[in-house]
Amino acid sequence: MTTLSVTPEDGLLDEPRRIFVKGLQPSQKVELSTRTLRGNGQYWVSAATYIADASGQVDLERDAPVSGSYAGVSASGLLWSQRPEVSGAADVFPDDVLQPLVTQISLEGSETSVTLIQRLASEGVTRREVRENGLVGTLFTPPGVGPHPAVIVLNGSGGGINEPRAALYASRGYAALALGYFKAPGLSPYISNTPLEYFVAGLAWVRREVRPAHDFVALSGQSRGGELVLLLGSMFPEAVSAVIGYVPSALVHGGQAAADPAVGRDGPAWLYQGQPLVHLWNDNKTASWAARDAGLRNAESISTALQDHDAVRRVAIEVEKIRGPVLLLSAGDDAAWPSALFSRMAYSRLKEAGHPWPVQHLSFEHAGHTILLPNIPSTNSVDGTPAANAEANEQSWLAVKAFLDDAVNAPAAEGA
Incomplete structure (x- = not known):
């Protein structure tokens, strides 16, 4: 039979x-x-x-x-x-x-x-919509009394609220806030002029509402969210316990394809204290969107901007100011931007500064920009191969779980 x-x-x-x-x-x-x-x-x-x-x-x-x-x-x-x-x-x-x-x-x-x-959600995981203090997101809480360590999940240029990743974080023991910052209910449909104070408020809200174990709040961001978590960790180091950057940038960028048309793709993505952060396209002598406008990869246009070394130096994120461990996950066949190069830049800067916390960089050579979660279809990306994308989905999540476990247990052990 x-x-x-x-x-x-x-x-x-x-x-x-x-x-x-x-x-x-x-x-x-x-x-x-x-x-x-x-x-x-x-x-x-x-x-x-x-x-x-x-x-x-x-x-x-x-x-x-x-x-x-x-x-x-x-x-x-x-x-x-x-x-x-x-x-x-x-x-x-x-x-x-x-x-x-x-x-x-x-x-x-x-x-x-x-x-x-x-x-995505194990038995006992709870979901709570957050619409308060100007914040828009969804909080997933693990089963049990807690306290639980916390993670804030930030999406990239697609915007919205990344509930799937947050739900799986909660299933693995983390109170996870999927925080929207554009293309979410009540928020702008564009990334342009996003105030960094919004994320500071999100970090404070998590600490106040979740009361995380060991006061541990990590940031996990994808693509533009990967840029953002490195930026937030460097600017507000006292509030960020660990940083996970999926296909991130080591540089500050403008609005690009997610920009408000009224502001333009060369306008700012981020504001702080009412002022725009200087980004890669500002006063850049070599930057050109010609490749992108011709239907080629966005990464090709980004590479033109990297030829202006003064511009690159001006907008490099000061990752050495992060006060915690850093995990960088990059793709070697990234059509959106050169995340492998950007991750090497951030990794080198951290190592050269003698960063006292663990720093890891995992590069998936044949994978594309969309590194998600394991055991899901990996056939709908415009870059990478399905097999390589699937491998990146699986291995990145294993690395993230181990990284967070080590990051949480390190301060726990110190406080024992």
């Missing part, structure tokens, strides 16, 4: 799964297919064909497909290689992050199937 199993069937998004078929004939070809309901009511699918071993078994932890949606050995290949049934669908996470992603895995040519359940 042929049986198909997944272990565990139900668990958190970041939990590895084992997909296994037994009871086949030796060397029998078998096709497995998947179908998952994701955001905006859209289904994502994949399929691959495998050859059973001499015992009539197929084990995705061991066996590569001979054809199908992905190549090579990958236990989660059927998940990260999914593509939308309807072209153009992009939301890989559920509309409600408290609800699980449900994947049907089927053995083609039979009625054999199994259901795989992935949860």
Whole structure:
């Protein structure tokens, strides 16, 4: 009798799964297919064909497909290689992050199937919308009395409120505030002229409302949010316990593609005390948007601005002022901007300054700009390869969990 199993069937998004078929004939070809309901009511699918071993078994932890949606050995290949049934669908996470992603895995040519359940929020995680003190976000709190260490999650040029990452942080023991700063209810639709005092208020709110364990509040930011967390850590070091920069910049940038048209892409993104922060495009002698305007990668236009070394020096973020550990996660095939170069710049500056806290830089050479979470589709990026993007999704999250655990336990041990 042929049986198909997944272990565990139900668990958190970041939990590895084992997909296994037994009871086949030796060397029998078998096709497995998947179908998952994701955001905006859209289904994502994949399929691959495998050859059973001499015992009539197929084990995705061991066996590569001979054809199908992905190549090579990958236990989660059927998940990260999914593509939308309807072209153009992009939301890989559920509309409600408290609800699980449900994947049907089927053995083609039979009625054999199994259901795989992935949860962003573990049992007991609570969700609270925050609309106070001018702040707009969502707080996810782990189960249990606490206190819990805290993380503030900041999105990039897409704006909005990053609930999926915050929910998974909470599932791993962190009170996580997904803080919107544009393209969120009641906020500007543009990044232009965002006051840094807004984030200072967010840090104070978390300390007041969450009362985090060991007074630990980390910042986790993606892309423009990665630039922002380095900037905030350098300008308000007493308020930031640790910094996680996903595909960040070591330099201050202007509004770029997320700018208010009335301000322009060469206008400021950030304000402090009512004044715009000097950014890379200010008085830059070599900067040109010609490549971007011709439909080429944004990173190509950014590279022109880097040729003006005086401009680069003026807007370099003073990361050495951060008073805590720093984790930098970059992509070698980044179409948005050269996050690997930027991360090396920040890393070198920290090391040259003798930064007394741990500093790590993980560069994913063949991955693209969108480094998200493990075991989700990685096929809808304009850069990187799906396999490399999936690897970056998995390995970056493992690194983040270990980094935060070490960062939290270091002050805890000192205070013991």
